[in-house]
Amino acid sequence: MSRWVSSLGLSLTIARVHLVSKPKQTIIAMLGVTFGIGMFIALIGLMTGLNDFTEEITMTSSPDIHIYNDITESRPSLLEMVNPQGLNVVHNQKPKNETAKLRGASRMLEVLRRDSRIYGVAPMITSQVFYNFGPTQLNGQIQGVEILEEDKLFDLKSKMKAGKLEDLLAFHEGIIMGSGLARKLNLAKGDRVVITTPQGFTRTLKVVGIFQIGIGAVDNVRSYANMSMVQTILQQDKSYVTDINIKLNNREMAQPIARELQANFVYKAEDWQTANATFITGNYIRNIITYAVSFTLLVVAGFGIYNILNMTIYNKMKDIAILKAMGFAGVDVRSIFMIQSLVIGLLGALLGITVGFVLSYLISKAPFNGGDVVSLDHFPVNFKLKYYITGIVFGLTTTAIAGYMPSRKAGRIDPIEILRGQ
Amino acid sequence: MTVLRTCGITKYFYDPEKFQVLKNISMEVQRGEFLSLVGKSGCGKSTLMYVLSTMDTDFEGELEIAGENLTRRSQNYLAAFRNRHIGFVFQFHYLLPEFTVLQNVMLPALKLGELSKAEIENRAIEKLQLLGMAEHARKKTNKLSGGQQQRVAIARALINNPDVLMGDEPTGNLDSHNSRIVFDIFRELTTVHKQTIIAVTHDEEFARQTDRVVEMSDGRIL
Structure with missing residues (x-):
């Protein structure tokens, strides 16, 4: 007989009998719940998987802080310097004629290398070529770098498709080219390419x-060359540096540190959040969409539960009345139906995360060609535990809310109305 | 010994219009008494019984059962009180269809939770024996005839040894043979087991054989 009444109480037993019958x-x-949660898991896994993938390649290829000479930055006009108190209007102010050079770059590098918050610093020369x-001529970009320092910041070694980074050190007139650019130019390792600077200087490399790197925007235009070589083709001296890239120990600190550096060095210091604002907004919007779709699915499941419980309660009116007559309080009756709804929710959610996992797994195995934009052959899918926990919490919350209203109604049924003959 | 006492119970219906259904009813029921409430349809006898059952709390006056004043008690308190002190038999059996006969009988005692499951089961079997239903204990309730179902409902009403057994037309839905059986069971319960019974009925023969007949008319006891 002990199999009849479980230790969890009479309400649980009655709820179980109702569910099983x-x-x-x-x-x-x-x-209904299973479908909602399963889709939520699969969707969020795919969405955040894509987000994390793009974030990772964006972040590894872009510095935490980028210091450069922003010649388009608005500057105080000459008039304002001469006449600071007056009401000055300078219409359509143009930038000064100056190069992109960072003055005092070696001193800045010294200061930055001593900073304990900074993981690595790499000076660089960027030029259009x-x-x-x-x-025909293809427009692109050349970066003069100390290749090993660049590697420390961006882990270039793991991005090499052909050749070695050290070959650039050994070969002064060498160039390491983005894969997309090399394909367009029909070049392979060991071939020669002629580049022309904006000043008209030509060199064979x-x-x-x-x-x-995995992003078309970089792989299709960029090449790395030795810093001294780029200084030569740009006809500049050994102190010519246009950019300083910084990686921090803690990436989240980028904004305040960038502000501080900009104040100290006068040059523009841009943090990664600002540089990748569109990308971060995109992530944010994708997350909103995912949660909205999942929420809608769960609300639909919730209505299903609401309907079914309402029907059950309607069919069980007489049972509820007699239970109340023989001493079940409103709360006992309510818990009978709340338990049913929560059991449906819990089982549905558990089945849902299983379905979600299977779907995620299948998606992660589906072939997908990212084309030139991103180098992908399969969908990146996230299998983070927290989404599975969120799924269960979501499912239980929805069913609890959907079950509460009918259960409360059941608890309030007036037994006399039903028991009084006919 | 007085088991149930009322003092000046008055009740109104408000729908469709204000109507006084019970008028200043005062009565006492002694332990072991077999009492029938009779009267024409609409005289208020059922209404009175539901006031006495503690399920209807919308009345004026005092109600006392087993020495306890039940006026103005909370619904939860009254539910627990019914569980302990009152047993019910209705015109229909109202057995839970998904459960066996034994499980149905055990239910109020499990709710009370004073005995172990084994003790409750023994007592349930005992009550079923008293009603001649012990051999059907493991059956589902819908496998029984109407008379048998009503006897199971009586066993269920008796499981917690209530101070009062209340019946609302307990034989109203039975043929004469089964009515006879149910009446004889009631008779035996009152004489042998000193069980107090209050039954609303419109069956004159049933009423005539009870210890006391309380006749109502227009909300008053005659």
Whole structure:
């Protein structure tokens, strides 16, 4: 007989009997929740997987703080310097004629290298160049770098498709080219390429390596070369540096540190959040969409549970009345139906995360060609535990809310109305 | 010994319009008494019984059962009180269809929670024996005939040894043979087991054989 009344109480037993005696109804209510949670897990796994993937490649290829000479930055006009108290209007002010050079770069580097919050610093020269491809020219970018320092910041070694980073050190006139650019120019390792600077200076360089970061916007335009070589082709001296890239120990500190550096060095210091604002907003919007869709699915499941419980309670009016007559309080009756709804919710949610996991797994195995934009062959899918926990919490909350109203109604049924003959 | 006492119970119905259904009813019921409430349809006998049952709390006056004043008690308190002190038999059996006969009988005692499950089961079997239903204990209730179902309902009403057994037309839905059986059970309960019974009935023969007949008319006891 102990199998009849479980230790969890009479309400639980009655709830269980109700659920088991109408298996079809119970399963349908449960499947509503299962579908909602399963889709939530699969959607959020795919969405955040894509987000994390793009975030990772964006973050590894962009510095936490980027210091450069922003010549378009608005500056106080000459008039304001001369006449600071007056009402000055300078219409359509143009930038001064100056190069992108960071003055006192070596001193800045010294200061930055001593800063304990900073993980690594790499100076760099960036310039627009033309890559000559037979009679046509491709617009691109060349970065003069100390390749090993660059590697410390951006882990270039793991991005190499052909050749080695060290080859650039050994070969002064060498160039490491983005994979997309190399393909467009029909170049392989060991081939030569002619580049033209904006000043019209031409140089022939040898491709010693090919890298692929995974973002089309970088791989299709960028090449790395030795710093001194780029200084030479730009006809600049040894102190010519246009950019300083910084990686921090704690990336989240980028904004305040960037503000501080900008104040100290006068040059523009841009943190990664500002540089990647569109990307961060995109992530945020995708998350909102995912949660909205999942929420909608769960609300629909909630209505299903609401309906089924309402029907059950309608069918069980007489049972409820007699239970109340023989001494069950409103709260006992309410808990009978709340338990049913929570059991449906819990089982549905558990089944849902299983379905979600299977779906996620299948999606993660589905082939997907990212094309030139991102280098992907499968969908990146997140399997983080926290989404599975969120799924269960979501499912239980929805069913608790959906179950509460009918249960309260059941608890308030007036037994006399039903028991009084006819 | 007085088991139940009322003093000046008055009750109104408000729908569709104000109507006084019970008029200053004072009565006493002694322990072991077999009492029937009779009267024409609409005289208020059922209404009175539901006031006595503690399920209807919307009345004026005093109600006392087993020495306890039950006026102005909370619904939860009254539910627990019914569980302990009152047993019910209705015109229909109201057995829970998903449970067996034994489980149905055990239910109020499990709710009371004073005995172990084994003791409750023994007592339930005892009550079923008293009603001649012990051999059907493991059956589902819908496998029984109407008369048998009503006897199971009586066993359920008796499981917590209530001070009062209340019946609302307990034989109203039974044929004469089964009515006879139920009446004989009631008779035996009152004489042998000193069980107090209050039954609303419109069956004159049933009423005539009870210890006391309380006749009502227009909300008053005659």
